[in-house]
Amino acid sequence: METPSDQQLTDDGLVATGRGRILVLACGALAREILALIEANGWSHVDLHCLPAILHNYPAKITGAVQEAVARRRTAYEKVFVAYADCGTGGDLAQACADMGVEMIQGPHCYAFFDGLARFAARDEIFAFYLTDFLTRQFDTFVWRGLGIDRHPELLPMYFGHYRKLVYLAQTDDPDLTAKAQAAADRLGLAFERRYTGYGDLATALEAAI
Amino acid sequence: MSEEEDEIILSELNDDELVEQMFDDLYDGLKDEIEEGVNILLERGWQPYDILTKALVGGMTIVGNDFRDGILFVPEVLLAANAMKGGMGILKPLLIETDAPRMGKMVIGTVKGDIHDIGKNLVAMMMEGAGFEVVDLGINNAVEAYMEAIETEGPDILGMSALLTTTMPYMKVVIDTLKEQGIRDDYIVLVGGAPLNEEFGRAIGADAYCRDAAVAVETAKLMVARKHNQGVAS
Numbered sequence: 129m130e131t132p133s134d135q136q137l138t139d140d141g142l143v144a145t146g147r148g149r150i151l152v153l154a155c156g157a158l159a160r161e162i163l164a165l166i167e168a169n170g171w172s173h174v175d176l177h178c179l180p181a182i183l184h185n186y187p188a189k190i191t192g193a194v195q196e197a198v199a200r201r202r203t204a205y206e207k208v209f210v211a212y213a214d215c216g217t218g219g220d221l222a223q224a225c226a227d228m229g230v231e232m233i234q235g236p237h238c239y240a241f242f243d244g245l246a247r248f249a250a251r252d253e254i255f256a257f258y259l260t261d262f263l264t265r266q267f268d269t270f271v272w273r274g275l276g277i278d279r280h281p282e283l284l285p286m287y288f289g290h291y292r293k294l295v296y297l298a299q300t301d302d303p304d305l306t307a308k309a310q311a312a313a314d315r316l317g318l319a320f321e322r323r324y325t326g327y328g329d330l331a332t333a334l335e336a337a338i
Numbered sequence: 339m340s341e342e343e344d345e346i347i348l349s350e351l352n353d354d355e356l357v358e359q360m361f362d363d364l365y366d367g368l369k370d371e372i373e374e375g376v377n378i379l380l381e382r383g384w385q386p387y388d389i390l391t392k393a394l395v396g397g398m399t400i401v402g403n404d405f406r407d408g409i410l411f412v413p414e415v416l417l418a419a420n421a422m423k424g425g426m427g428i429l430k431p432l433l434i435e436t437d438a439p440r441m442g443k444m445v446i447g448t449v450k451g452d453i454h455d456i457g458k459n460l461v462a463m464m465m466e467g468a469g470f471e472v473v474d475l476g477i478n479n480a481v482e483a484y485m486e487a488i489e490t491e492g493p494d495i496l497g498m499s500a501l502l503t504t505t506m507p508y509m510k511v512v513i514d515t516l517k518e519q520g521i522r523d524d525y526i527v528l529v530g531g532a533p534l535n536e537e538f539g540r541a542i543g544a545d546a547y548c549r550d551a552a553v554a555v556e557t558a559k560l561m562v563a564r565k566h567n568q569g570v571a572s
Contacts, residue, residue: 275412
């Protein structure tokens with residue numbers, strides 16, 4: 129399966145091929161990582177369908193979008209696995225998945241499962257703002273333009289006034305992405321830390337589910 | 339038509355036109371224009387409380403409704419709030435001097451582990467606009483901070499806010515502490531934040547979940563009035 133552009137993943141997501149026994153229904157922000165895991169593990173029985181990653185900025189819309197996609201696609205597969213964590217839905221997504229009888233990833237969000245759920249919880253970094261590889265590449269879309277800071281720089285302290293550092297949770301070793309994340313930290317006026325995570329608990333959750 | 343001819347001179351508008359224009363300026367987040375409008379109305383002899391409720395809160399209510407209906411988004415609401423804050427900055431000292439009506443007192447803060455205060459700030463501002471005295475505890479409040487504040491401030495309302503799924507359960511810690519100390523029913527407890535819902539509010543023992551600042555104000559007014567009525571009856 130070919131990886132769409134980051135902009136396509138942000139706005140439209142990724143449409144499943146319809147081949148395979150197991151469907152992974154994921155956030156578009158995880159498409160590259162999940163496709164890499166499918167390829168690396170030879171999971172030819174796994175298909176991937178992604179919802180638009182921009183839902184990250186509108187968590188209230190996530191549960192309904194997942195419910196709709198599961199209902200529409202589940203008959204074509206033996207099993208559906210939802211590759212979302214809670215993602216700001218306040219437990220609604222977990223409840224919906226339980227009601228639909230499908231599994232999902234544990235934990236509060238992708239930052240936690242990339243870092244490792246237990247490790248992330250133990251850090252208790254309440255003043256940290258996180259970026260992943262995808263969000264670093266899409267920083268302008270999700271943060272700078274998405275929050276209107278490009279048009280209204282005076283909003284910056286309202287959004288980020290209490291944060292102290294930007295933590296780049298790196299899924300890959302890519303110096304260009306590290307530089308981009310560092311630049312994002314500079315623009316937000318935050319200290320910078322790079323933390324290599326690889327695929328973290330995303331890999332273990334998928335291995336267990338499929 | 340030249341740009342100069344298009345420009346609206348606020349001081350040349352009559353009162354009704356000026357208030358309408360201030361609604362538009364608030365909607366567009368124009369802080370300087372809002373401050374100018376407030377000053378003009380003051381010069382014309384308007385009471386600070388009337389300016390606050392008719393021009394600023396009236397305008398912010400439109401903003402809040404359009405946010406609820408998905409017409410406006412967070413950046414626009416923040417800009418409008420920033421403009422209202424400019425107007426409030428002028429009016430606040432005058433409201434105290436002129437003995438404006440007081441609806442009640444609220445202690446508010448985001449819960450322990452949560453630094454996201456955009457929603458909390460909007461609620462605090464709209465509550466002030468509605469005539470409540472607001473004691474803002476800021477962010478990341480442990481149960482001790484809430485307890486100390488309610489002891490020293492004696493509020494009618496305790497407001498708690500959280501943006502994170504991981505921090506919202508802490509609200510129950512605070513409510514349970516109020517119960518343990520036998521003072522739960524002395525306060526109206528309102529909770530809010532993006533991942534919360536009514537069911538959660540009920541489950542933790544809050545009096546109400548408020549989905550936005552406008553709902554918080556209406557709920558607070560209703561519950562304070564009910565509390566006072568109960569006080570008279572008993």
